[in-house]
Amino acid sequence: MLFSLRLHLAIVFTFLCSSSFSQNKVAIIGGGIAGVSGAYFISESDPGAKIILFEKEAKLGGNAQTVLVKNKEGLFVNVDAGPQYFVEGPWNDYIAFLTKTLGENPYQTESVAGTLLIQRESQEKPVLVSPLGIKLRGEKLGKLLKFKRFNKEAYAMYKNPDKWKGITIETWVKELKFEESYKNEIIYPFLAASLGTTITEIKKTSAIDIVKLFAFRKPKASNKFKVMTEGMGTLIQRVGEKMNPEQVTIKCNSPVTKVVRSKDKWLVTYSNNGVEQTELVDFVVFATHADHTAKILKSEPDLKEVTNSLKHLTYFEAKIALHTDSDFVNTGKPAFLNVMTNDSNQLLSNTMNLGMISDRLNGIYKSWLSANAIEELKKSGKLLHVSSFWHPLITTEFITHLETLHKQVNEFPSLYLSGGWSEGLETQNSAVISGKHAAEKYKAFTSKGK
Numbered sequence: 506m507l508f509s510l511r512l513h514l515a516i517v518f519t520f521l522c523s524s525s526f527s528q529n530k531v532a533i534i535g536g537g538i539a540g541v542s543g544a545y546f547i548s549e550s551d552p553g554a555k556i557i558l559f560e561k562e563a564k565l566g567g568n569a570q571t572v573l574v575k576n577k578e579g580l581f582v583n584v585d586a587g588p589q590y591f592v593e594g595p596w597n598d599y600i601a602f603l604t605k606t607l608g609e610n611p612y613q614t615e616s617v618a619g620t621l622l623i624q625r626e627s628q629e630k631p632v633l634v635s636p637l638g639i640k641l642r643g644e645k646l647g648k649l650l651k652f653k654r655f656n657k658e659a660y661a662m663y664k665n666p667d668k669w670k671g672i673t674i675e676t677w678v679k680e681l682k683f684e685e686s687y688k689n690e691i692i693y694p695f696l697a698a699s700l701g702t703t704i705t706e707i708k709k710t711s712a713i714d715i716v717k718l719f720a721f722r723k724p725k726a727s728n729k730f731k732v733m734t735e736g737m738g739t740l741i742q743r744v745g746e747k748m749n750p751e752q753v754t755i756k757c758n759s760p761v762t763k764v765v766r767s768k769d770k771w772l773v774t775y776s777n778n779g780v781e782q783t784e785l786v787d788f789v790v791f792a793t794h795a796d797h798t799a800k801i802l803k804s805e806p807d808l809k810e811v812t813n814s815l816k817h818l819t820y821f822e823a824k825i826a827l828h829t830d831s832d833f834v835n836t837g838k839p840a841f842l843n844v845m846t847n848d849s850n851q852l853l854s855n856t857m858n859l860g861m862i863s864d865r866l867n868g869i870y871k872s873w874l875s876a877n878a879i880e881e882l883k884k885s886g887k888l889l890h891v892s893s894f895w896h897p898l899i900t901t902e903f904i905t906h907l908e909t910l911h912k913q914v915n916e917f918p919s920l921y922l923s924g925g926w927s928e929g930l931e932t933q934n935s936a937v938i939s940g941k942h943a944a945e946k947y948k949a950f951t952s953k954g955k
């Protein structure tokens with residue numbers, strides 16, 4: 506009886522396998538979290554698929570770059586040069602992905618309260634400094650209460666996103682009931698610093714998409730951001746090592762230069778150690794930035810409209826330095842985020858005091874800086890590391906073009922454009938969601954083919 510039940514189950518299993526596994530070849534271009542999670546979700550949904558993940562750099566991770574720098578004690582410590590923070594709730598897809606791929610308790614975290622200091626370079630007293638724990642630091646209570654009210658406004662928008670579609674930061678801030686001076690001295694510099702851009706740029710961005718970056722919890726002094734002790738970049742590389750090599754081939758140092766249609770397939774051209782090579786695949790996922798994707802697709806005439814839409818999705822450069830120069834923070838009133846402005850309330854620098862996360866990071870600062878300021882740091886011998894990142898500037902036009910783009914790509918059943926940006930919000934979590942969406946499109950493609 507038991508034997509016949511087992512046999513029956515084996516037949517059902519074989520039937521299910523033969524009916525749901527394909528022989529498809531899938532190319533995924535870009536080895537940031539969107540590409541790596543896309544590879545994982547597609548391999549999970551179709552164990553028959555053979556996936557090739559192309560990454561132009563030597564390592565997986567994309568923006569998530571964990572680097573080793575020396576701390577005050579001369580010990581090497583892991584620091585994320587780009588993305589670093591997450592919180593439970595809005596980053597749950599990211600957390601679940603790491604847990605699923607790396608096993609239970611896959612990482613250690615450290616946390617930090619989101620304390621804020623805004624200071625004019627020419628003045629000794631800060632314009633605003635939030636309490637450290639419950640300790641006030643000589644700040645006028647009125648300014649702090651207003652900032653709490655501002656956070657409540659942001660949280661209300663975060664909870665009701667549809668109402669704010671198409672509204673820019675400038676339009677939203679204009680409607681808020683604060684004095685103009687408060688908006689210029691505090692609200693705009695804070696918002697620009699949240700994204701790492703200028704006041705002019707932040708005004709053009711889509712309000713709801715900026716607010717999603719910081720207003721994810723009810724404003725409370727106990728709110729904390731989390732940081733991976735090993736680093737976000739290291740974890741993505743560990744996920745890559747866990748992929749089944751029978752199913753997923755990872756090709757680093759392999760920039761893709763061109764993708765064109767070849768009958769009902771895609772011809773992917775890439776370079777491997779300087780030698781041009783090709784792969785013919787059934788399904789292709791782009792997990793590269795919009796501008797990179799446009800360049801790779803530009804030779805394919807059927808995708809002219811898609812490339813045109815991609816070109817409208819603009820990026821800005823963020824130069825980030827890790828250094829040991831305490832002049833970028835107010836050491837007398839320690840805060841995690843230190844925003845320095847000039848007399849016209851324009852941002853001069855934007856610095857995270859990493860020592861407030863953990864003792865191992867004591868004396869290490871992470872600043873968004875101009876090229877000149879980085880040169881100065883280099884000369885002073887206080888520069889530990891510098892990277893340049895390109896971040897999408899999610900304006901209201903960006904969102905409109907993105908909607909058009911998704912409709913255009915829908916016409917091509919074997920193509921998906923993923924990446925954090927493709928969800929209209931640039932975080933590690935939105936990139937994982939885009940990886941899931943790539944797998945959903947792939948599933949629709951395989952089920953149609955049967």
Ligand SMILES: Cc1cc2nc3c(=O)[nH]c(=O)nc-3n(C[C@H](O)[C@H](O)[C@H](O)COP(=O)(O)OP(=O)(O)OC[C@H]3O[C@@H](n4cnc5c(N)ncnc54)[C@H](O)[C@@H]3O)c2cc1C
Nearest residue numbers: 535537538539561567568588589590761924925931932933
């Ligand atoms: C300065 C900064 C700070 C940030 N802070 C945070 C944060 O604290 N928390 C958070 O959640 N998010 C943060 N983000 C956002 C986060 O970095 C992105 O949302 C996330 O990295 C997007 O992942 P992705 O895989 O879509 O893109 P990426 O990480 O950019 O990966 C794209 C990959 O494509 C590869 N590629 C490009 N062209 C080719 C080609 N031709 N062939 C092959 N490969 C190619 C690139 O080398 C890269 O590896 C931050 C971003 C920046 C820039």
